[in-house]
Amino acid sequence: MTTTIRPESETDRDAIWHLTKAAFEGKPYAGGDEQDLVNSLRACGALTVSLVATDVDEVVGQITFSPATISSDVGHWFALGPVSVMPARQREGIGAMLIEAGMKVITEQGAWGCILTGNPLYYSRHGFEPAAEHCPDNEPKEYFMLRLVGETKPVGQFAFHEAFYAGS
Numbered sequence: 001m002t003t004t005i006r007p008e009s010e011t012d013r014d015a016i017w018h019l020t021k022a023a024f025e026g027k028p029y030a031g032g033d034e035q036d037l038v039n040s041l042r043a044c045g046a047l048t049v050s051l052v053a054t055d056v057d058e059v060v061g062q063i064t065f066s067p068a069t070i071s072s073d074v075g076h077w078f079a080l081g082p083v084s085v086m087p088a089r090q091r092e093g094i095g096a097m098l099i100e101a102g103m104k105v106i107t108e109q110g111a112w113g114c115i116l117t118g119n120p121l122y123y124s125r126h127g128f129e130p131a132a133e134h135c136p137d138n139e140p141k142e143y144f145m146l147r148l149v150g151e152t153k154p155v156g157q158f159a160f161h162e163a164f165y166a167g168s
């Protein structure tokens, strides 16, 4: 099967919601509201980048990037997440394709780097490094990671967009 990556379109929204729900369903680390987060970010104008992976006309994966802020106010930072691949299509490299395509888009948009809270075993394969010293107070330090785009390192503590905490 041939997987294509492209920006989301309006008609993908329902498919993204169902895909995200299916991908996170039953995961011990899931908050249960990942599918709603994508909609919340979109509603606030903070869904800066949303790419879908499609096969023929079916959405089989999606990745979200939103703006991140830092206490020093220096730099242009993004947050990755959620990223989802349809359970039946996992372990085919679609997640990797979405991450690399998304990093390319945010780099073109002037990103200095990208943060996330996620499994270090997975994201260390994609250039993310532990960044506990820059972790927001309300996130688990051991899962907080950063991938720099250039050489410039961040100064201060990051924050995710407020939409991440809308359901809490």
Ligand SMILES: CC(C)(COP(=O)(O)OP(=O)(O)OC[C@H]1O[C@@H](n2cnc3c(N)ncnc32)[C@H](O)[C@@H]1OP(=O)(O)O)[C@@H](O)C(=O)NCCC(=O)NCCS
Pocket: 023, 024, 027, 082, 083, 084, 085, 086, 089, 090, 091, 092, 093, 094, 095, 096, 097, 117, 118, 119, 121, 122
């Ligand atoms: C994480 C996810 C997007 C990866 O998509 P994918 O298309 O399966 O990823 P890839 O094919 O590029 O990579 C698969 C590899 O990543 C590993 N992997 C996937 N999720 C992982 C996780 N949470 N922790 C550690 N490793 C993980 C797989 O075991 C596989 O390893 P292998 O190559 O040694 O077999 C997908 O598994 C998914 O949708 N998971 C549920 C939602 C989720 O957890 N999203 C990320 C939140 S941090």
